[in-house]
């Protein structure tokens with residue numbers, strides 16, 4: 050079994066600026082993860098070996114971030130029974146709409162849980178991964194509740210000039 054229940058994979062080093070927000074959210078929740086660069090286009094053999102072996106390696110959830118022609122989440126989902134959450138990384142040319150559409154429009158039968166473009170999507174992918182793991186981990190469920198309580202408490206009732 051892998052020591053980390055969550056794999057964060059991304060198509061390029063350049064995606065880490067976005068995907069590190071997923072990693073940070075997992076850190077806050079005390080969830081171990083393994084972050085790797087895997088590209089359906091540039092490292093296809095690495096993708097096949099990772100995706101086919103992910104369950105046997107002990108991963109329980111996969112977060113996959115990619116930009117542009119973002120085939121990574123869908124191709125990963127095609128080769129593993131594990132839940133895959135896809136994060137569209139904001140691209141320079143088309144602002145991430147290309148990434149979003151590449152990830153979200155999967156054919157029936159092979160699902161990818163698709164998040165928002167960019168940082169919000171990366172954070173929410175981590176929170177969804179946490180929610181899945183919390184179904185069978187009551188201590189984590191309590192940490193997740195506490196995280197939400199802190200978020201709620203941090204929202205002021207009125208706007209301030211100081212921001």
Ligand SMILES: Nc1c(C(=O)O)ncn1[C@@H]1O[C@H](COP(=O)(O)O)[C@@H](O)[C@H]1O
Nearest residue numbers: 060061063088089090115116119120121
């Ligand atoms: N979409 C994919 C895949 C894939 O889907 O397998 N592999 C790399 N890429 C994307 O190419 C973009 C540009 O990559 P570079 O910055 O390395 O040129 C990245 O956002 C990456 O996710």
